[in-house]
Amino acid sequence: MVNLFRLLGLPDPSKAASPAVTRPKRSADPGPQKNDSFHDFGESRWEDRTKRMMSKPERFVHYVKPDDLHRLNLHGMEVRLTAGDLIIADLGSLVHMPTQQDVCRRRIQTLGEQSGLPVFALNEADTLLMIAGRNMRVDTEKHLLGMAKWGQLSEDENQSGESRL
Structure with a gap:
């Protein structure tokens, strides 16, 4: 005869229940582990690199x-x-x-x-x-603010509504 509980995927009540294995709870953030690659951006080498780049x-x-x-x-x-x-x-x-x-x-x-x-x-x-x-430009028609040395306002945008500073 077919075991109905097994067919439905349920535990068989006639068999003794095995003790449940308790697993330790796991966190989404396990915290620092050994040999983690961590960069401390406060170190002087990173600070020097940032100063050179910017x-x-x-x-x-x-x-x-x-x-x-x-x-x-x-x-x-x-x-x-x-x-x-x-x-x-x-x-x-x-x-x-x-x-x-x-x-x-x-x-x-x-x-x-x-x-x-x-x-x-x-x-x-x-x-x-x-x-x-x-050296800042203010276009009063299009309401644009830019810097003259960067050319943020192109010459075709520089119409009569612009105030060149």
Whole structure:
């Protein structure tokens, strides 16, 4: 006679149950093992390699916003603009103080005039202002920002809507 339990793939209850083999629980992350190939990127050889491959940045983006006394610290920014840095001033925290916002806006405009660079408003409320540094191009029609030395804006894109800095 055919064993029905065996036919269905079930254990046969007439046979004594063998003791279950307990296996240790395994983790998805077993942790460090012997002879693992591990690279510590903090080692000096990796740091030296990275320094050789990447040059130090020459230009920076300065994000300026009013301090606790609602003043803009623009000290030394004229030098940074002549070095080619980009300044973005966020006056959004002064929405409830339109007079102080106008004072800060005038200071940014004065900084742009002293540097001979135009000031651009990046939003409708004129609370986000940008001064692009030396050798930067701003296309006011297509809203592109690029660097003159890299030629990010091709000459056919340089129409009357562009301000060359």
